[in-house]
Amino acid sequence: MKKLSDTDQRVLNEFIGSITGNTQACIGYPANTDFDFSELEALMKYPLNNVGDPMIKSAYVFSSLPMEREVVAFFAGLFRAETENTWGYVTNGGSEGNLYGLYLARELYPKAMVYYSDATHYSVHKNIHLLGMPSIAVRTQPSGEIDYDDLNHTIRMNRHLPVVILANIGTTMTEAVDDLDKINHILKDNAITRKYIHCDGALAGSFAPFMSPKPSFDFMDGADSIAVSGHKFFGSPIPCGVVLVRKSNRDRIARGVSYIDSIDTTITGSRNGHSPVFLWYTIKRLGIGGLQERYQQCLALANYALEKLTAIGIPAWKNSRAITVVLPEPATAIKLKWQLATENGFSHIICMPGITKDQIDAFTDDLKASRS
């Protein structure tokens, strides 16, 4: 292959420079920069592809399926899933995991109504639309948690239909967590037996098991499927995620394909073979203890940020176990510099792994200066 032209080389160098220089100010999106995968660099030379079902041995040599299986087993343990009846795979991100959960729900209950709070991530609406499922958006409380009275009322109005609940385990803007205990009570009160609960844990699912008290969200709490993002709390240079479902539900959609000598159980055909290795590496290096510690550090930083913002007179707030701090929308220059996502007059910062006290100090200094 020939070398890049001088112009193209300059474009590439400038791009690399801009990416490197921008990491310091990215505190408004859940971007985790706390990883070092240099030991895995040798793998960049190979076209890793985990096509097919992760639980079936592949004849294709460039795959990381054994590591993918370990990743799935790790998350199954984290989410208290039944070992014998659990299946999952490494996805391209939380959105694909949510699509998968909803897809299984639709196969199980084609006539079901989907209920989700109006704080739900935008990609979920698109998934519901793609699947052609009828749905109702339920109100949220000021914290971003679903309004249980409104959920109860809405389900009661439609109690002749099977229920699919899309619960948020960390909403995008305020990191609010819907409570499966309360949701299960509502379903019981309305005598709903045909039900499916999918948990969107893209943001907080992977550290929810470390929260104290632990929220009610996992398989033992009544979830039928859970999706998380892998590039957020765990960290990966490539977007990825994990979805876990009950194996008996997955069996309903499995179809044998001789071309890949496997069964077609995933959303896409070709699947990223590098991202399972990133997740596997983080799991092996950090283990449960390291991940727990990582969450405690993020939480401590979020509490620190809240104190700093309050001290300069900003009415910031956060949900108690969250690493997201919500504040009134600041001046445009501040939003642009610090990459702050904004909705309905509120912005937030997310104290992801890799963010430091120095960044929080510099951010609050900037805010203070902009206000004076």
Ligand SMILES: Cc1ncc(COP(=O)(O)O)c(C=O)c1O
């Ligand atoms: C609550 C929630 N759900 C889903 C997603 C989508 O996840 P991904 O970007 O991994 O596809 C996000 C992304 O931020 C999110 O915050």
